[in-house]
Amino acid sequence: MNVKALILWLLLAAPLWAQGFAGLGGGAEGFATPSPGTVLEFPADHGPHPDFRIEWWYLTANLRGADGRDYGVQWTLFRTALAPGEAEGWQSPQLWMGHAALTTPERHFVAERLARGGVGQAGAQAAPFEVWVDEWRMAGPDVSEIALTANGADFGYDLNLSADGPLIPQGAGGYSVKSAGGQASHYYSQPFYRVAGTLHLPEGSVSVSGQGWLDREWSSQPLEATQEGWDWISLHLDEGAKLMGFQLRQSDGTTYTSGTWIGADGRAEPFGDGALRMTPVERAAVAGRDLPVGWRVELPGRGLDVTLRALNPESWMDTLFPYWEGPVRVGGSHPGRGYLEMTGY
Amino acid sequence: MLLEARDIEKSYGTGAGAVRVLSGVSFRAAAGESVALTGESGSGKSTLLHLCAGLDRPDAGEIRIDGQALGALDDRGRAALRRDRIGLVFQQFNLIPSLPVAANLSFQARLAGRQDAAWCAALAERLGLEGLLRRYPEQLSGGQQQRVAIGRALAARPRLILADEPTGNLDEATGDAVLALMLELVSETGAGLVMVTHSARLAARLDRRLHLSGGRIA
Amino acid sequence: MRRATLSAMLSHWLRHPLQLGSLLLGLALATALWSGVQAINAEARASYARAAQMLGQDRFAQLVPRDGQRFDQSVFVALRRAGWQVSPVLEGALQTDGQQLRVLGLDPLSAPAGSAPQTVTGRGDLPGFLTPPGQGYAAPQTVRALAGQPGLPRLIASDDVLPGLLITDIGIAQGLLEASGQVSRLILAPEQPRRRAPLAAIAPGLTQRPPQARADIAALTDSFHLNLTAFGLLSFAVGLFIVHGAIGLAFEQRRPMFRTLRALGVPLRSLIGLLMAEVLILALIAGLAGVALGYGIAAALLPDVAATLRGLYGAALPGTLSLRPAWWAGGLGIAVIGAGAAAGQSLWRLAHLPPLAPAQPRAWARASARGLWRQGAAALGLGLAAFGLAVFGSGLVAGFALLGALLLAAALALPGILALGLGVAERAAKGVLAQWFWADTRQQLPGLSLALMALLLALAANIGVGTMVSSFRLTFLGWLDQRLVAELYVTARDEEEAARLRQWLAPRVEAVLPVWSIEAPVAGAPAQIYGVADHATYRDHWPLLDALPGVWDRLAAGEAVLINEQMARRAGLGPGDALTLPGANGALIVAGVYSDYGNPHGEALLGQGLFTTLYPQAPRLRHALRLPPEEAPALARALVREFGLPAGNIRDQAAIKAVSVQVFDRTFTVTAALNVLTLGVAGLAMLTSLLTLAGMRLPQLAPVWALGLTRAHLARLELLRALMLAALTMVLAVPVGLLLAWALLAVVNVAAFGWRLPMFTFPADWLRLGALALLAGGLAALWPALRLARMAPADLLKVFAHER
Structure with a gap:
């Protein structure tokens, strides 16, 4: 069975990814839409929002091993709904897709899982906090204290994460605008994880520690039809501050940018369109495509002018719907490390 | 009378395309008599001979052999008549290719149930065929083949020999020799002979000559 | 000039419509048998491929319940959450209005690639597939049969789905089968994560079944196909003999004309070119007719094939035939190649004929001792080659080469052996007519030998394949008897x-x-x-x-x-x-x-x-x-009553045997039908040969008639001759057929399947076949004989006419 074609169709039909989707800029067929006045409520909002079309739990971690080498880890669970709401058993309209990756300077391991809601194979709940597909789990008593595990055919990891900072609402109190036309999502992050655990590689296990970043986002139509893809970054700066930023590339060549400066004390300062500048400085041929794997990122309002270099330019997510996602090293005015995601290339 | 033909008519084909070959032919041949039938090509000589042999039926008229009317005989009866009383010699010899000379020579006699080994041997000797008995027809010359055919016709001691241009496929010298041999043997057995020929020279060597023209005896 | 030459050449066919007809019919029948068998085989194979795809999950390892019962889908979830990459399958029978429907429920998200037919879900309306009422993929005829039935998902016709099967989402299937939350088995994806909990700890009720690349019974179906393929080969060989004979005759008869045309200044090159074009056109016409005819044969036999395979495979095969372009191409190619091969010899001879060589009207029909010796030597060489292959060869190719060498050797040896036998009979004959009968038969042999070879091949194939199938049946049933002793x-x-x-x-x-x-x-x-x-x-x-x-x-x-x-x-x-x-x-x-x-x-x-x-x-x-066997049914019922055992858990020996016998008897129906057809074609070859010979034989028959035999007597002798030749050929076909069967059972079968079948002979079948051979020969000779018996004396007299 051609599951790939199926899922491709499905994902094209669902406006999660910007690439090539068309004709869905209109009504959301009964789905809830994000509204600016919504106040995030915890722990309820850690759980799923089945009335919204799409949602994700997106965790990245920059790690250093006992062997002195740098590593990156990604753990993502996407939820997509065929129809709003939830139902029992196979009749559930909720579909789940998990992505796990482990990046070393030389290699990039990827695994993917698909599941239907309703029968227990995959799901999410707010309290006690648990998000899972198959044996992959992100769970803890609470979001601030979680265990993370995932496996592929030739890799796996078991990590413990604990947050030493607050949750950060993105945009205006968690209402993140994605276009000049007003498309938006609900979006908050936990960028303050300390991470420790074990990576399982073909050549053996290695203990690691480092920093982690969780993004939570849900929406029903986050992008404009004219938006072709995005470049998204999450940076842990050595001085203790964090930076989240993204630019949405539009078909006329212009971009829509947004960013949040998060101080070491947990205070967040959002920046609207145009404040953040992202410029490719190095390109590489990856998976038969031409991708910018080095970026210059400027945020004049904070005196930031840094260069991002991929730890491993081959951090290609060869999943049903492929994209680039991997750890980066940050140099320049504010050294540090972080994660870069690029879609639509 | 050995052979008696009266008012014989014969056409080939039907309707507008019908060709009238014989229109009221009558003649007789007695035992021991030799008769030459001459005429132009297509004058009906061969047809008349075939009718006399009972190979085909006339449209009208009657043929009697030894007083036996052929018209009264069915297929089987006419076959028996040919077997028992008639010897046929053809221009193209018409030996049986699958049988050796000896078997060809004795074929009709054995068919008629009258094989006479001494007579066959004598015939073979008279016809100069002693050294050729084991050969097959295709291994013989034309003159040799016709001598076998004459031997075959005589082996059953028929009452009547019907010969259709027996020398027509032979050169003149060979033809003359073969004809001489045939006439000699026929007269020895006392049989009657009717021979179709277009050659006046050959016809002159027979007792009597009948000329066919326009479907009638001239 | 070309036009004049062409019209001269074609005038031959106008004057000999019977010969043209027999040439076209021979080519068409050869093509028909070949393409018919190919069509049946191809259709069956295509259906297998579909069946394999449908049962595609057999290619994966599976987790199946030890007790054969459905289990709760929580087991599936527990396994997934323990790291097992498995996908649930629910199967069951659904009684709809009038027919039983097999329902296969899948989960498209977790199913590994290749576990269901391509078109089923490749079309992509996933929400429609998953969301009630869902979608059901089924064969077009099943969709038609189910039209209007309430309670079913929206039906979508798919050529990749076997008839009688409905593929749908597992959730929909649970509703249809009233098996909420139930699963029949789990497909195990080929790639599994590096860490998994042990199966026994999660699902002790399940056991892992390895992938079944070939179901056990597939060996039997393969054997069935091999049987059919061998048949295709044989039938084509038979057809080729007919074509060779017809074309050879047409060339031979026109030799005086070719001679005249060349004497009149037609270059050899353009003459050969025109003849090749003629052969090509005839081959294409006959090929088209043959493919159509073959399609008809296949369509007529396919229901039996379908039934056979259903019995063997347990999966339904569509009983209808789709006309594949490959058949047209293949059938036409075979016709052209066959005609070309048959014409090659004649063209070669024509090319080497001096322009003024004497016309030899009987050359074609005349026995050439040297030709017989050459054929005999070739037969001996091929026989030795067959022997060598049997002793030293290994593998399927060697097995088929052995078959080919054996058949060709037998065919080539036939005229020589018959000539020897007829010669002996001729010498032993006492009466003059008997002597002439044998001598004349021997002389006719070259003209008839191709038809007789075709008959020999048809009969030998009949005996060989029949022996193989019967041996197979006896052995298999005997084995069943031995292995299934218990009631x-x-x-x-x-x-x-x-x-x-x-x-x-x-x-x-x-x-x-x-x-x-x-x-x-x-x-x-x-x-x-x-x-x-x-x-x-x-x-x-x-x-x-x-x-x-x-x-x-x-x-x-x-x-x-x-x-x-x-x-x-x-x-x-x-x-x-x-x-x-x-x-x-x-x-x-x-x-x-x-x-x-x-x-x-x-x-x-x-x-x-x-x-x-x-x-x-x-x-x-x-x-x-x-x-005691008579108590078995009652005990089986009691077991169901006392223990609630599902019917599938109780196997009745008698039932298993009955099914097996049924399967083999259906196989018989197909092979028997093909046997009769092949024999019919061989009979037709004899008929056409005799008809064409009849005209050429007049100069040999007319003198005998003139010397005192009736036409009816001659006709009776002609009929007797054909019967005698058919009988002799049949006698010779028995050892050839047995050798063929031996090669199939002891060489080809071992090479293909790894076991040897004991050979059983069925002399009663030979008698029946002998009667059929006599019937074929007699029918073939009847028409020419009747024509001779009723021939106008004038036609016979033409032989003696001076102007001939």
Whole structure:
């Protein structure tokens, strides 16, 4: 069975990814839409929002091993709904897709899982906090204290994460605008994880520690039809501050940018369109495509002018719907490390 | 009378395309008599001979052999008549290719149930065929083949020999020799002979000559 | 000039419409038989491919319930959450209005690629597939049959789905089958994560079944196809002989004309070019007709084939035929190649004919001793080659080469052998007519030899394939008799039930024999190991091919093992050899080898005591029951009543045998139909040969007629001649057919399937076939004979006419 074609169709039909989707800029067929006045409520909002079309739990971690080498880890669970709401058993309209990756300077391991809601194979709940597909789990008593595990055919990891900072609402109190036309999502992050655990590689296990970043986002139509893809970054700066930023590339060549400066004390300062500048400085041929794997990122309002270099330019997510996602090293005015995601290339 | 033909008519084909070959032919041949039938090509000589042999039926008229009317005989009866009383010699010899000379020579006699080994041997000797008995027809010359055919016709001691241009496929010298041999043997057995020929020279060597023209005896 | 030449050449056909007809008919029939058999084979294979795709999950390892019952889908979720990449499948029968529908429910998200037909879900309306009422993919005829039935998902026609099957989402299937939350089995994806919990800890009720690249029964269906393919080969050979004869005759008869045309200044090159064009056109016309005819044959026979395969495979095959472009191309190609091969010799001769060579009207028909010797030498050479292949060759290609060499040798040897026999008869003949009869027959032989060769091949193929199929049937049924001695076979759902079952059965039957097995590698290949009780059931019936003395005592004592023929051949083991089983401390003695037809895998038999010692973990669920056969049905009913066992867990020996017999008898129907057809074609070859010979033979018959035989007498002799030739050919066909059967059973079958079938002969069948051969020969000779009997004297007299 051609599951790939199926899922491709499905994902094209669902406006999660910007690439090539068309004709869905209109009504959301009964789905809830994000509204600016919504106040995030915890722990309820850690759980799923089945009335919204799409949602994700997106965790990245920059790690250093006992062997002195740098590593990156990604753990993502996407939820997509065929129809709003939830139902029992196979009749559930909720579909789940998990992505796990482990990046070393030389290699990039990827695994993917698909599941239907309703029968227990995959799901999410707010309290006690648990998000899972198959044996992959992100769970803890609470979001601030979680265990993370995932496996592929030739890799796996078991990590413990604990947050030493607050949750950060993105945009205006968690209402993140994605276009000049007003498309938006609900979006908050936990960028303050300390991470420790074990990576399982073909050549053996290695203990690691480092920093982690969780993004939570849900929406029903986050992008404009004219938006072709995005470049998204999450940076842990050595001085203790964090930076989240993204630019949405539009078909006329212009971009829509947004960013949040998060101080070491947990205070967040959002920046609207145009404040953040992202410029490719190095390109590489990856998976038969031409991708910018080095970026210059400027945020004049904070005196930031840094260069991002991929730890491993081959951090290609060869999943049903492929994209680039991997750890980066940050140099320049504010050294540090972080994660870069690029879609639509 | 050995052979008696009266008012014989014969056409080939039907309707507008019908060709009238014989229109009221009558003649007789007695035992021991030799008769030459001459005429132009297509004058009906061969047809008349075939009718006399009972190979085909006339449209009208009657043929009697030894007083036996052929018209009264069915297929089987006419076959028996040919077997028992008639010897046929053809221009193209018409030996049986699958049988050796000896078997060809004795074929009709054995068919008629009258094989006479001494007579066959004598015939073979008279016809100069002693050294050729084991050969097959295709291994013989034309003159040799016709001598076998004459031997075959005589082996059953028929009452009547019907010969259709027996020398027509032979050169003149060979033809003359073969004809001489045939006439000699026929007269020895006392049989009657009717021979179709277009050659006046050959016809002159027979007792009597009948000329066919326009479907009638001239 | 070309036009004038062409019209001269074509005028021949106008004057000999019968010859033209026989040429076209011969080519068309050869093509028809070939393409018909190919069509049946191709259609069956295409359906197999579909069946394999439909049953595609067999290509994956699976987790199946030990008790054969459906289980809760929470087991599926538990396995997924323990790291097992499995996908649920729910299967079941749904009684709809008028027909039984097999429902297959899948989960498209977790199913591994390749586990369901391509078109089913490749079309992509996933939400529609998953969301009630869902979508059901089914064969077009099934969709038609189900139209308007309430309660079904939206039906979508798909050519990739077998008739009688409905593929739908597992959630929809659970609703249709009223099996909410239930699953039949789990497909195991080929790629699994590196860490998984042990299966026994998560799902103790499931057991892993390895991928079944080929179902056991597939070996039988392959054999069936091989049978058909051999038939295609033979029928084509028969057809080729007809074409060769017809074309050769047409060339030979026109030789004087070719001579005249060349004398009049037509260049050889353009003459040959025109003749090649003529052959090509004739071949294309006949080829088209032949393919259409072959399609008809296939369409007529296919329902039987479908039924056979349904019986063999348990999966429905569409009973209709789709016309594939490949057949047209293949059929036309075969016709052109066949005609070309047949015309090649004639063209070659024409090219080497001096312009003024004497016309030899009888050259074609005249026996050439040298030609016979050459054919005989070629036959001898091919016979030696066949012998060499039989002794030294190995593999399927060598097997088919052996078949080809054997057939060609027999065909080429036929005229020589017949000529010898006729010569002897001629010398022995007393009467003048008898002598002439034999001599004349011998002379006719070259003209008839091609038709007789075709008849020989048809008869030999008949005997050979018939012997093979019958031997196969007898052997297989005998094997069934031996292996399925017990009257009932019953499988418990779990160990506890098995124990209760044994207790309950003990007073009710003569014996309860455990049939416990485990799968384990033996001698480096996967094999099934069985533990059997020491009982007369085995001692008296087990089909041992070779054994040490006291084999059953040794087995019961736990010191020996029995293996099947497949394992013996594969591992090169025989009685007396040592074999170490997995888990055993020391080696056991191979005490015997038994036949095990139709099973591609290795098998080993142990005494029950040793088996339970070595493999205590093996499930102890299956039992063979001995009881008076007439009590079996009542006991089967009682088992269902007392234990609620599903019908599939109780196997009635009589039922299994009945199904097997049915399957083979259907196979017979197809082969018998093809047999009759091939024979009919051979009869037609004789008819056309006799008809064309009839005209040429007049100069040989007319003198005999003139010398005192009636036409009716001659006609009777002609008929007798054909019957005699057919009878002689039949006599010669028997040894050829037996050799053919031997090659099929002992060489081709071994090469293809790894086991040899014993050969059984069926003389009664030969008598029937002999009668058929006489009928074919007689019918073929009847028309020419009647024509001779009724021929106008004037036509015979033409032979004597001066102007000839």
